[in-house]
Amino acid sequence: MARIIVVTSGKGGVGKTTSSAAIGLGLALKGHKVVLIDFDIGLRNLDLIMGCERRVVYDFVNVINGEASLNQALIKDKRVSSLSILPASQTRDKDALTKESVGKVLDELSQSYDYIICDSPAGIEAGAMMALYFADEAIVTTNPEVSSVRDSDRILGMLASRSRRAEQGLEPIKEHLLLTRYSPKRVAEGEMLSVEDVEDILSIPLLGVIPESQAVLKASNAGEPVILDTESDAGQAYQDVIERLLGETVDFRFLVAEKKGIFSRMFGG
Amino acid sequence: MALLDYFSRKKEKQVSTASKAKERLQIIVAHERNSRHKQPDYLPQLTEDILKVLRKYIKVSDESFSINLDKKDGDLNVLELNIELHDEQAS
Numbered sequence: 001m002a003r004i005i006v007v008t009s010g011k012g013g014v015g016k017t018t019s020s021a022a023i024g025l026g027l028a029l030k031g032h033k034v035v036l037i038d039f040d041i042g043l044r045n046l047d048l049i050m051g052c053e054r055r056v057v058y059d060f061v062n063v064i065n066g067e068a069s070l071n072q073a074l075i076k077d078k079r080v081s082s083l084s085i086l087p088a089s090q091t092r093d094k095d096a097l098t099k100e101s102v103g104k105v106l107d108e109l110s111q112s113y114d115y116i117i118c119d120s121p122a123g124i125e126a127g128a129m130m131a132l133y134f135a136d137e138a139i140v141t142t143n144p145e146v147s148s149v150r151d152s153d154r155i156l157g158m159l160a161s162r163s164r165r166a167e168q169g170l171e172p173i174k175e176h177l178l179l180t181r182y183s184p185k186r187v188a189e190g191e192m193l194s195v196e197d198v199e200d201i202l203s204i205p206l207l208g209v210i211p212e213s214q215a216v217l218k219a220s221n222a223g224e225p226v227i228l229d230t231e232s233d234a235g236q237a238y239q240d241v242i243e244r245l246l247g248e249t250v251d252f253r254f255l256v257a258e259k260k261g262i263f264s265r266m267f268g269g
Numbered sequence: 270m271a272l273l274d275y276f277s278r279k280k281e282k283q284v285s286t287a288s289k290a291k292e293r294l295q296i297i298v299a300h301e302r303n304s305r306h307k308q309p310d311y312l313p314q315l316t317e318d319i320l321k322v323l324r325k326y327i328k329v330s331d332e333s334f335s336i337n338l339d340k341k342d343g344d345l346n347v348l349e350l351n352i353e354l355h356d357e358q359a360s
């Protein structure tokens with residue numbers, strides 16, 4: 001049985017796809033069998049971030065409609081053999097996904113994978129609901145900013161009421177807070193909500209804090225998930241997330257601004 | 270003097286935006302969580318009726334009145350009314 005994990009947020013552009021790619025690849029590098037599913041029907045971004053966009057032949061909707069088998073649609077990652085990607089389609093037909101058909105695909109994937117990571121579209125509409133419906137765990141991706149925190153709270157409400165686990169009265173979805181685009185310097189200056197502030201408001205366990213980092217753009221330019229950039233702060237922060245998902249206790253890093261050298265302090269850095 | 274101004278203004282900014290954001294979020298999130306919990310169907314009518322009675326005697330604005338049905342542990346329910354009175358009316 002696979003662990004089904006949805007990466008969700010409500011608000012758009014907070015780093016769900018970046019995080020899905022990093023976490024999927026990170027778990028696979030640890031030797032687990034992982035499949036990454038792009039639920040963002042019509043937009044399709046995960047394949048670009050993973051760097052496999054030119055190998056897409058069939059997609060999720062083709063599988064749902066019976067036009068291709070799962071094996072035909074799954075793309076094997078070139079870097080790690082235990083990782084596969086199921087791309088979203090670029091057709092606009094968002095209603096292609098039904099609970100029944102998605103459930104079937106997930107059941108089949110569950111037989112052969114350890115982790116199924118679902119990259120959710122933004123919003124709280126049908127697409128986002130479909131991505132979270134079957135989840136066992138949710139990574140609630142949040143930026144330290146009012147509208148993102150508020151949307152995350154709304155998503156928490158959905159997880160608790162609109163998921164399969166809620167409807168069937170099973171054990172609730174396990175929730176994780178992933179704070180992304182965190183800028184310790186701005187927090188120190190009182191311009192940005194701190195980790196503690198967001199934890200206070202959402203009151204769910206903290207899985208990770210990913211700093212605002214130039215490495216993320218470089219990674220997406222290259223189609224190499226940022227976790228491969230082991231020198232970078234964001235790459236290391238995602239690495240810590242993997243350890244925590246696997247049950248290790250790891251200290252949080254990159255929470256305080258780097259001290260400036262005396263020269264930059266004197267000469268207005 | 271200008272330098273002092275600069276520092277004090279900087280400090281002022283420190284207490285303001287992030288903590289203001291937190292305060293606003295705490296209020297809106299608490300509010301939205303409350304309305305997520307399904308309230309009984311009679312609650313809106315009850316609210317209206319209570320307000321009607323109250324307004325026979327005192328001035329009550331919509332903002333200074335709140336009604337809440339809370340589920341406590343077990344099967345205990347508490348109906349909570351909050352009415353803010355302004356100074357003149359309290360005495």
Ligand SMILES: Nc1ncnc2c1ncn2[C@@H]1O[C@H](COP(=O)(O)OP(=O)(O)OP(=O)(O)O)[C@@H](O)[C@H]1O
Nearest residue numbers: 012013014015016017018122181211212213216217
């Ligand atoms: N830690 C970070 N530091 C800097 N930039 C980041 C970080 N995380 C994400 N970004 C940038 O933010 C933008 C949005 O990221 P991403 O596509 O992962 O978000 P998303 O939540 O999947 O968006 P959507 O809701 O549209 O699917 C991208 O340009 C990405 O490069």
Ligand SMILES: [Mg+2]
Nearest residue numbers: 016017040045
């Ligand atoms: Mg995305």
